[in-house]
C-alpha cells in the first residue's frame with residue numbers, strides 16, 4: 001500500500017533492523033524502543049488492524065503467535081514477554097497491523 005511506512009519497510013524502501021523473516025512475516029526493531037527489547041511483528045501484506053482480519057488470515061495469525069514464541073525462546077535468561085497490538089485511531093499510529101514484542105529487564109507493570 002502506498003504511503004504505508006511498514007509496507008515500505010517490507011519492500012526495503014525504508015531501512016530497518018530486521019530480526020526475523022518468513023514468507024508472510026517480518027520482525028524488526030522498533031525505531032523508538034519503550035523497553036529493553038522492543039520488536040515489531042508484522043504481516044508482510046497490508047492489513048490495517050485486527051478488525052480487518054478475516055477467516056483467511058487464521059494461519060497468518062497463528063504464525064505471528066508462533067513467531068512471538070520463537071523470539072521468546074531466543075531471549076537470553078528470561079522468557080517473559082508481552083505481545084501488544086494497538087487497534088484503532090485513538091491508539092494506533094501506524095495503520096498496518098503490528099504486534100509489539102516487549103521483553104527484557106524491568107518490564108513495567110501493565
Ligand code: AMP
Nearest residue numbers: 005016029030031032086091092093094
Ligand atoms: P502504534 O501504531 O501506536 O502501535 O505504534 C507504532 C510503532 O511503530 C511505534 O512504537 C513506533 O516507534 C514504531 N515505528 C514507526 N516508524 C517506524 C520505523 N520506520 N521503523 C521502526 N519502527 C517504527
Ligand code: ZN
Nearest residue numbers: 004007046096
Ligand atoms: Zn502497510
